[in-house]
Amino acid sequence: MTRTRLATVWLDGCSGCHMSFLDIDEQLLVLADQIELVYSPLVDRKDFPEDVDVTLIEGAVSSEEDLEKIRRIRERTHILISLGDCAVTGNVPSLRNSIGAEPVLRRAYLDPTLLNPQIPNQVIPRLLPLVRPVHSVVKVDIYVPGCPPSANTILYVLTELLAGRTPDLNGKTRFGA
Amino acid sequence: MSRVVTLKINDQDVSGREDETILELARENGIFVPTLCHLEGLSDIGACRLCLIEIKGVPKLMPACVVRAQEGMEVYTESERLKKYRRMVIELLFVEGNHVCSVCVSNGHCELQYLAQKLGVDHIRLEYRSPKREVDASHERFVLDHNRCILCTRCVRVCGEVEGAHTWDLLGRGIQSRVITDLNQPWGDAESCTSCGKCVQVCPTGALTAKGKAVGEMTKHQGFLTTLALMRENDR
Amino acid sequence: MIAEELPKIAAQEQEDQLQFKHHIFVCSGTACVSAHSDQIQAALEKDIEERGLGHVCSITGGGCRGLCASGPMVSVEPQGILYQGVKVEDSAEILDSLNSQPVKRLECSTEAPFFSRQKKIVLEYAGKLDPERIEAYIAAGGYTALLKVLTEMTPQQVIEQITRSGLRGRGGAGYPTGLKWSTVAKAQGEHKYVICNGDEGDPGAFMDRSVMEDYPFKILEGMTIAAYAVGADQGYVYVRAEYPLAVKRLKAAIRQAQKNNLLGNNIGGTTFNFQIDVRLGAGAFVCGEETALIASIEGKRGTPRPRPPYPAEHGLWGCPTLINNVESYANITPIIRNGTDWYTAIGTEKSKGTKVFSLTGTINNTGLIEVPMGISLREIIFDIGGGIPNGKHFKAVQTGGPSGGCIPEQYLDISVDYDSLLHLGTYMGSGGMIVMDETSCMVDVARYFMEFCMSESCGKCVPCRVGTAQMYDLLNKITKGEASLDDLAMLEELAEMVKSTSLCGLGQGAPTPVQSTLRYFRDEYLAHIVDKVCPAGVCKIYHHAEVFS
Numbered sequence A: 001m002t003r004t005r006l007a008t009v010w011l012d013g014c015s016g017c018h019m020s021f022l023d024i025d026e027q028l029l030v031l032a033d034q035i036e037l038v039y040s041p042l043v044d045r046k047d048f049p050e051d052v053d054v055t056l057i058e059g060a061v062s063s064e065e066d067l068e069k070i071r072r073i074r075e076r077t078h079i080l081i082s083l084g085d086c087a088v089t090g091n092v093p094s095l096r097n098s099i100g101a102e103p104v105l106r107r108a109y110l111d112p113t114l115l116n117p118q119i120p121n122q123v124i125p126r127l128l129p130l131v132r133p134v135h136s137v138v139k140v141d142i143y144v145p146g147c148p149p150s151a152n153t154i155l156y157v158l159t160e161l162l163a164g165r166t167p168d169l170n171g172k173t174r175f176g177a
Numbered sequence B: 001m002s003r004v005v006t007l008k009i010n011d012q013d014v015s016g017r018e019d020e021t022i023l024e025l026a027r028e029n030g031i032f033v034p035t036l037c038h039l040e041g042l043s044d045i046g047a048c049r050l051c052l053i054e055i056k057g058v059p060k061l062m063p064a065c066v067v068r069a070q071e072g073m074e075v076y077t078e079s080e081r082l083k084k085y086r087r088m089v090i091e092l093l094f095v096e097g098n099h100v101c102s103v104c105v106s107n108g109h110c111e112l113q114y115l116a117q118k119l120g121v122d123h124i125r126l127e128y129r130s131p132k133r134e135v136d137a138s139h140e141r142f143v144l145d146h147n148r149c150i151l152c153t154r155c156v157r158v159c160g161e162v163e164g165a166h167t168w169d170l171l172g173r174g175i176q177s178r179v180i181t182d183l184n185q186p187w188g189d190a191e192s193c194t195s196c197g198k199c200v201q202v203c204p205t206g207a208l209t210a211k212g213k214a215v216g217e218m219t220k221h222q223g224f225l226t227t228l229a230l231m232r233e234n235d236r
Numbered sequence C: 001m002i003a004e005e006l007p008k009i010a011a012q013e014q015e016d017q018l019q020f021k022h023h024i025f026v027c028s029g030t031a032c033v034s035a036h037s038d039q040i041q042a043a044l045e046k047d048i049e050e051r052g053l054g055h056v057c058s059i060t061g062g063g064c065r066g067l068c069a070s071g072p073m074v075s076v077e078p079q080g081i082l083y084q085g086v087k088v089e090d091s092a093e094i095l096d097s098l099n100s101q102p103v104k105r106l107e108c109s110t111e112a113p114f115f116s117r118q119k120k121i122v123l124e125y126a127g128k129l130d131p132e133r134i135e136a137y138i139a140a141g142g143y144t145a146l147l148k149v150l151t152e153m154t155p156q157q158v159i160e161q162i163t164r165s166g167l168r169g170r171g172g173a174g175y176p177t178g179l180k181w182s183t184v185a186k187a188q189g190e191h192k193y194v195i196c197n198g199d200e201g202d203p204g205a206f207m208d209r210s211v212m213e214d215y216p217f218k219i220l221e222g223m224t225i226a227a228y229a230v231g232a233d234q235g236y237v238y239v240r241a242e243y244p245l246a247v248k249r250l251k252a253a254i255r256q257a258q259k260n261n262l263l264g265n266n267i268g269g270t271t272f273n274f275q276i277d278v279r280l281g282a283g284a285f286v287c288g289e290e291t292a293l294i295a296s297i298e299g300k301r302g303t304p305r306p307r308p309p310y311p312a313e314h315g316l317w318g319c320p321t322l323i324n325n326v327e328s329y330a331n332i333t334p335i336i337r338n339g340t341d342w343y344t345a346i347g348t349e350k351s352k353g354t355k356v357f358s359l360t361g362t363i364n365n366t367g368l369i370e371v372p373m374g375i376s377l378r379e380i381i382f383d384i385g386g387g388i389p390n391g392k393h394f395k396a397v398q399t400g401g402p403s404g405g406c407i408p409e410q411y412l413d414i415s416v417d418y419d420s421l422l423h424l425g426t427y428m429g430s431g432g433m434i435v436m437d438e439t440s441c442m443v444d445v446a447r448y449f450m451e452f453c454m455s456e457s458c459g460k461c462v463p464c465r466v467g468t469a470q471m472y473d474l475l476n477k478i479t480k481g482e483a484s485l486d487d488l489a490m491l492e493e494l495a496e497m498v499k500s501t502s503l504c505g506l507g508q509g510a511p512t513p514v515q516s517t518l519r520y521f522r523d524e525y526l527a528h529i530v531d532k533v534c535p536a537g538v539c540k541i542y543h544h545a546e547v548f549s
Helices: A016-022 A027-034 A064-076 A085-089 A092-098 A102-110 A151-162 B022-028 B080-096 B111-118 B154-163 B198-202 B223-235 C005-018 C030-034 C037-050 C088-099 C134-139 C144-152 C155-165 C177-186 C207-214 C216-230 C244-259 C290-297 C326-338 C340-344 C377-384 C418-423 C442-456 C462-479 C485-501 C505-509 C512-531
Strands: A004-010 A035-039 A052-058 A061-063 A077-083 A127-132 A142-144 B004-009 B012-017 B052-055 B074-076 B142-145 B168-171 B178-181 B208-210 C022-027 C057-062 C074-077 C081-083 C193-198 C234-240 C275-281 C321-325 C354-361 C367-372 C394-399 C406-408 C432-437
Touching (some): A004 A016, A004 A064, A004 A151, A016 A052, A016 A151, A027 A035, A035 A052, A052 A064, A052 A085, A052 A151, A064 A127, A077 A085, A085 A092, A142 A151, B004 B022, B052 B080, B080 C462, B080 C485, B154 B168, B154 B198, B154 B223, B198 B208, B198 B223, C005 C134, C022 C037, C030 C037, C030 C207, C037 C074, C037 C088, C134 C216, C134 C244, C144 C216, C144 C326, C155 C177, C155 C216, C155 C340, C177 C216, C193 C216, C193 C290, C193 C326, C207 C216, C207 C244, C207 C326, C207 C354, C216 C244, C216 C275, C216 C321, C234 C244, C244 C275, C290 C321, C326 C340, C367 C377, C394 C442, C394 C512, C462 C512, C485 C505, C485 C512
Parallel strands (some): A052 A077, A077 A142, B004 B074, C022 C057, C193 C321, C354 C432
Antiparallel strands (some): A061 A127, B004 B012, B052 B074, B142 B208, B168 B178, C022 C074, C074 C081, C354 C367
């Protein structure tokens, strides 16, 4: 039996969705038999592999790196899932959208008393003017709102997909759940 | 006395008085019709457009909250077209303000959030407007967060119609509209406000809340409205 | 005054006029005044006085002649001479010519198609009537209709006559006027009200302004007849504050009518009482919607409410209220005076009478016209309007203002009536007609009207408040060359939704310019989206690396 190639990605989010995923607890062992985790913040792999069956995206698209990443991921993924409110709506990262990126950078890098305060322009990816939900940048197949979606919800989504069905999330989760 | 009429809602026979609205009849008969601007005990304005229904022989969609029952009427509340429009109303409301459920004091007790889930809105296809809006925390007990206001005007109506203070009103028009207290004074300086808190209780979202609440802690109690309405009716 | 005195006033006025050999009318409409016709009138008055011509030559302000593009207009009656583009310094020359040949240089032929192809009912006595004196109006036959109604007809007969005339509401939707009157007449109420809707707000429309400025008495008379027919005792003319001249003339007309007992108690010596007051709008477009207008008169925020109940049943202060447009009221007196047979002979089967249009845009004869219903757009634009200037090519004509649509060249021969226009995806509207040539970008036009609707939305219902803003943003994106085909699909979905779900006509009509330009000029949208070019060269599309902003 070929295992489903699963990837999880962490863009601009708090990692809470990944934590919730891990909260599946002992069911992870059941899942582990059926999947091959090919890319994830939880595994040590630098580049996103080709031909991934399912990718869970946590986080919003906030930086140039996020944008580049999500486009490549979309190209290499069959079923792309927006996991959690940041990916689905922009959520907390998008709170800055009404004031723009600049005040955020100033607050982080210039306001604190630092030895040599400056806004970094190398190594750290540049912020986009607006934080965007994933589907406004690439096509998304399944939306799992929630902050974070519960472990049961995530388990349900994966179980259904592994069984070859499309998960019906009606009534199971919501924005802010 | 109003006449009693029989009509059909979604091919189901229902009876009602001529002075009852389709919304009232639908709810009496366990038929779900979503609403946001409507609240029992307040006047109806037909503004949110969530309760739009189809009536056989009427070319336009009509708001169930204001249309009265008529003999032989055939009403439909669940067509695909209506469902599509309702979802879009929810989407429009989500993009209009800054609704971030996860950090809202009303998380889990919000009518907008509830309806999004109930109507199957799991993402917003439209571009978020991300307006820059203010928070008025000048009142000693309550907070007004314009980011979460959906302009249902329940606060305006409850203040004018029930409390009789008319502290709340609207300023500006179109997408620039917003609720104000007195003549656009900070709420804390609004002399007409009796601090009764009715506006807070009727607000469907986290736009009007009590101070000192953390995420998800703001629950609201609207039962007083029907009680008051009944008491007033008995007085007459 | 009693009925018998009316002919005396008319005779006296006519006699007074006869002592003058010449009557000079200087157009006092807003367009000509803004071109300094008031100074021209002052110069002529001064010269007449200096030359001692005061006893042979009268001079007064006159109504609009319609050819606003050629203003200021001055006419000399009864010789029937019309001058265009008159300047202050032309005064002497005009007076010199009074007893000889007209000033060739300034002459404007009244034989031209612009004049000969029109049919004036609403704009009767165009330009040859002093709008500020009731005597002049009475001498021209004014108030005979009212007195006939009050002394010879029952309210029921009046309604019958209006119903038989086939008159339809000139405010836009074309609701049968007689039916509306009859509904209000039948409605139960302690008080009833009659309202004249003069809140003309469409961009490029100035028909009602002109009618109010030039024929204030005619509107008052029409309203009074309506009040008698439906049983109202109080009327309001709701005028936008941006029309100060119309307000001034209406107020003056009300005073004169009251003084002559043609308004107030015991009108014309009968037992009929009716008052009219002017109410000013603060410039909100939505107050042209009847329920918003009523809220505004009541002193409330001008927002519409769901109908039914209609104002005919539940209107001003909860009372049965008749609300008609300015032009509708202006049609009443001619119908009463000349009868229904005369009226129904004009127009088409389902659209009777005439329609006043303000012709604007890229057209030679910009101005105000009145044409019989059923005339073709081609006749309006190319014969009366004189075609497109500067050798440019006709592209589309926009009717119905921000709730209307664009009609392309292939439908120029369509008959102008309520139903044909509806069939083409636009509507009659109050009468704005904006002509466009190939230098207009249709996406940009749609964007312009959407911006108008977005800023004029009252904000009460969600689809109009937020939907128009979202559509405007999408149109903006398209004109910048930043939109995708998905955006276009979303625009169409929004348009359909806002049209079907908005509370009032503003929101329901707001998507029409988009839907209509998409219907006839979809290729222009695609050019902006796919090829990133604006075919008309109006939109500035910068080719740059994709940005997210």
